[in-house]
Amino acid sequence: MQNANNISIIGSGNVGHHLAKELSKVGVSVTHISGHNTKSDSGLANEIGAEVCEIEKLPKDQLVLICVRDEAINEVLEQLDNSIPAAYTSGSIQLNDLPERTDLGVFYPLQTFTKGRELNISQVPFFIEATNTDFSNRLMKLASEISENVNLASSTERKNMHVAAVMVNNFTNHILHEAKTYSDEHNIDFKHFLPLLNETVNKLKSDTPYDAQTGPARRGDQQTIEDHLNSLEGLSKEIYKLISDSIKRTYPKNDEL
Amino acid sequence: MQNANNISIIGSGNVGHHLAKELSKVGVSVTHISGHNTKSDSGLANEIGAEVCEIEKLPKDQLVLICVRDEAINEVLEQLDNSIPAAYTSGSIQLNDLPERTDLGVFYPLQTFTKGRELNISQVPFFIEATNTDFSNRLMKLASEISENVNLASSTERKNMHVAAVMVNNFTNHILHEAKTYSDEHNIDFKHFLPLLNETVNKLKSDTPYDAQTGPARRGDQQTIEDHLNSLEGLSKEIYKLISDSIKRTYPKNDEL
Numbered sequence: 001m002q003n004a005n006n007i008s009i010i011g012s013g014n015v016g017h018h019l020a021k022e023l024s025k026v027g028v029s030v031t032h033i034s035g036h037n038t039k040s041d042s043g044l045a046n047e048i049g050a051e052v053c054e055i056e057k058l059p060k061d062q063l064v065l066i067c068v069r070d071e072a073i074n075e076v077l078e079q080l081d082n083s084i085p086a087a088y089t090s091g092s093i094q095l096n097d098l099p100e101r102t103d104l105g106v107f108y109p110l111q112t113f114t115k116g117r118e119l120n121i122s123q124v125p126f127f128i129e130a131t132n133t134d135f136s137n138r139l140m141k142l143a144s145e146i147s148e149n150v151n152l153a154s155s156t157e158r159k160n161m162h163v164a165a166v167m168v169n170n171f172t173n174h175i176l177h178e179a180k181t182y183s184d185e186h187n188i189d190f191k192h193f194l195p196l197l198n199e200t201v202n203k204l205k206s207d208t209p210y211d212a213q214t215g216p217a218r219r220g221d222q223q224t225i226e227d228h229l230n231s232l233e234g235l236s237k238e239i240y241k242l243i244s245d246s247i248k249r250t251y252p253k254n255d256e257l
Numbered sequence: 258m259q260n261a262n263n264i265s266i267i268g269s270g271n272v273g274h275h276l277a278k279e280l281s282k283v284g285v286s287v288t289h290i291s292g293h294n295t296k297s298d299s300g301l302a303n304e305i306g307a308e309v310c311e312i313e314k315l316p317k318d319q320l321v322l323i324c325v326r327d328e329a330i331n332e333v334l335e336q337l338d339n340s341i342p343a344a345y346t347s348g349s350i351q352l353n354d355l356p357e358r359t360d361l362g363v364f365y366p367l368q369t370f371t372k373g374r375e376l377n378i379s380q381v382p383f384f385i386e387a388t389n390t391d392f393s394n395r396l397m398k399l400a401s402e403i404s405e406n407v408n409l410a411s412s413t414e415r416k417n418m419h420v421a422a423v424m425v426n427n428f429t430n431h432i433l434h435e436a437k438t439y440s441d442e443h444n445i446d447f448k449h450f451l452p453l454l455n456e457t458v459n460k461l462k463s464d465t466p467y468d469a470q471t472g473p474a475r476r477g478d479q480q481t482i483e484d485h486l487n488s489l490e491g492l493s494k495e496i497y498k499l500i501s502d503s504i505k506r507t508y509p510k511n512d513e514l
Contacts, residue, residue, distance in 0.1 A: 070478075092481055111453055112471060114460065125449040149449070160443040163485045167436035168450045169457045170472035171500050172429040177466035177507065179424035186417040192382040192406070193425045194461065196368055200426045201458050203371065204451065209434035214369060215427035221327075224349055228420045235503045242499055243428045246492045250434065 002085070006062040007142075008032035010055060010076055012044040014113035015089050016067030022121045022146045024048040032058055035068075055079040063138070065089065065107055074098060087130070087139055091162040094155040095129055105130030105139045108158060109147075112169055121146050127153035127161065175243075178236055210250070217247035259342070263319040264399075265289040267312060267333055269301040271370035272346050273324030279378045279403045281305040289315055292325075312336040320395070322346065322364055331355060344387070344396055348419040351412040352386055362387030362396045365415060366404075369426055378403050384410035384418065435493055467507070474504035 006029045009020050017040075020030045032053040035041040045052045056079055058064060066076050066088040073088050077099060080086055085103035095106060106129040113119070126143035128150065130136035136152065143150040153161065176197070180190045203212045216224035225244050232240050263286045266277050274297075277287045289310040292298040302309045313336055315321060323333050323345040330345050334356060337343055342360035352363060363386040370376070383400035385407065387393035393409065400407040410418065433454070437447045460469045473481035482501050489497050 092484075110449055112456055112460070114464075117460070117463075119456065120452075123452045125452065151449075157443075157445070159484070160439075160488070161445055161449070162481075163488055164436045164440045164443075164445060164447075164450060165453060166472050166474075166485065167432055167439070167497075168454050170470065170474060170504065171432045171496075172454070173457055173466050173470055174474075174500055174504050174507070175424050175428045175432060176461065177470065178503075179421045180466055182417075182424070183421045186414075186421075188414070188418055188421060190421075192367055192408075192418070193421060195377075195380045195382065196422060197425050197429070197458055197461070199369055199376065200430055201454055203369070203374070204433065204454070206374075207371075209430050209437055213427065213430055213434065215423050217423075217427060217431075224419075227349075227416070228423065231417070231420055235499070235506065239428075239499060239503060240424075242492070242495060243431055246435075246496060247427065247431050249492065250431070 003059075003062045004138075005029055006031050006059070008034065008053070008058045008062060008064045009050075009067060010034040010058075010064060010080075011067035012037060012040040013067065013069075014115050015109070016065070017044055017115050018113045018119065018121065019065060019067060019089070019109070019146075020044055020048055020050070023142075026145045028142070028145060031062070034058060056081070058084065060084055063087070063142070077101065077104075085135060085138075091127075091158055091165065094159070095131065096155065101131065103131065103135040105135050106153075106155075106158065107139050107143060108153075110161065110165060122148050125149040125151065127151050127158055129153060129155060129158065175239075178239060182232075182236070213247065213251070215247075217244040218251055220248060220251075260316075260319045261395075262286055263288050263316070265291065265310070265315045265319060265321045266307075266324060267291040267315075267321060267337075268324035269294060269297040270324065270326075271372050272366070273322070274301055274372050275370045275376065275378065276322060276324060276346070276366075276403075277301055277305055277307070280399075283402045285399070285402060288319070291315060313338070315341065317341055320344070320399070334358065334361075342392060342395070344392075348384075348415055348422065351416070352388065353412065358388065360388065360392040362392050363410075363412075363415065364396050364400060365410075367418065367422060379405050382406040382408065384408050384415055386410060386412060386415065432496075435496060439489075439493070470504065470508070472504075474501040475508055477505060477508075 009016050012035045024030050030050050033041050033045040033050050034055045041052050060083050064086045070090050070093050087105035087107040091108050108127045109124050111124045126147050128139045183190045266273050269292045281287050287307050290298050290302040290307050291312045298309050317340050321343045327347050327350050344362035344364040348365050365384045366381050368381045383404050385396045440447045
């Protein structure tokens with residue numbers, strides 16, 4: 001008989017930390033924390049009134065959320081008693097690539113988590129998948145306790161989502177790293193760009209990025225593009241050139257200005 | 258004798274529109290609007306209680322803000338009586354590239370403006386430059402009426418700033434266009450990525466983009482990168498590859514995970 005209101009969490013990193021605290025807040029009892037980082041595990045356990053426990057000794061009558069790095073999921077599953085229903089939080093690991101198990105599922109929050117940062121989890125989209133409908137229903141219900149945006153998604157859909165998420169988070173962040181590096185080199189305080197960055201993102205609540213685009217490449221202003229390229233070198237120059245080319249091709253006629 | 262509290266504005270596009278309204282709000286009298294778009298000019302004039310006026314007939318005893326496209330600034334200056342103090346709002350046009358004039362200056366807001374969108378102008382950085390100190394002081398004072406972040410900047414500094422601003426706004430926006438195109442092609446609702454995007458930007462209030470970076474390229478996870486590249490083609494694939502390479506080179510040892 002499964003205890004529907006108790007769960008265990010493996011991994012006290014960024015994701016485990018946030019999920020443990022958010023689930024506790026809404027009355028789900030996170031009773032056991034497992035992991036390889038004694039200090040972090042016991043810190044989290046203390047914060048939410050759970051106990052630290054070895055993976056092999058986790059209670060068998062309650063769900064486990066596996067919040068570890070992609071490479072470690074397989075190993076964790078091997079240590080975990082086969083009767084325990086388990087869901088992992090990775091976007092890229094396919095359900096089919098893991099060893100068979102009665103109740104295995106995915107509990108994937110599409111967000112970048114950092115310990116200690118407050119986050120409005122109710123707006124974070126969760127994507128659920130499982131080896132059987134009963135278990136996916138159970139995971140949907142659990143995610144709905146903390147988020148207003150809970151969806152079913154296949155492993156393929158989640159993989160596609162991960163490609164786009166890499167662009168949205170990692171690539172925009174890297175472009176901003178490039179901008180900051182350039183600013184630092186030219187003694188410009190990067191803080192001056194934060195209102196511009198906020199507005200860039202805020203616009204997308206009402207406009208598509210296609211409609212929101214402005215700037216020299218959008219206008220086909222080749223003179224400014226050349227001027228800018230002359231002040232760059234190496235990979236930064238290649239990135240400037242390639243993205244400008246891509247913007248120019250996105251608006252081939254520059255006819256909507 | 259100059260009337261210190263009255264100004265005229267040439268151009269009723271995105272920038273002219275915002276500046277006219279924000280300056281009016283704080284008690285600066287925007288008395289005259291000039292431009293080439295009769296409907297937009299008179300719409301703005303009506304909104305703020307100004308009159309529409311030909312450039313050649315603008316009052317000579319008050320400052321003019323020239324809020325037109327880069328290519329049109331020269332032409333506007335030629336039509337404007339030489340005794341009128343004038344400042345333009347462009348980031349890229351150098352003061353030295355324009356015809357000489359007693360009081361010529363730059364009144365550059367580092368922001369992307371869209372008519373009809375509310376914007377907290379007090380946080381927008383303004384960068385001021387002028388042919389003489391009295392005039393730059395006057396422009397500093399005017400900008401300080403609406404913004405808490407007013408700075409002097411040379412034409413060279415402004416040009417460098419523009420390079421970084423293109424990255425911060427145009428390039429991140431294009432990456433997001435790429436992500437949205439990919440999502441559309443794979444039937445993923447792009448709205449799911451907005452909380453992730455917001456958090457990407459919010460993190461930069463406390464972290465540098467260098468510290469905030471995560472993802473497959475950051476981890477040196479070549480298998481995931483290859484998987485993702487296989488699902489892309491053309492310029493999108495080139496962008497994915499180049500930015501991933503650049504991220505990998507930014508963290509050569511992957512030693513900070």
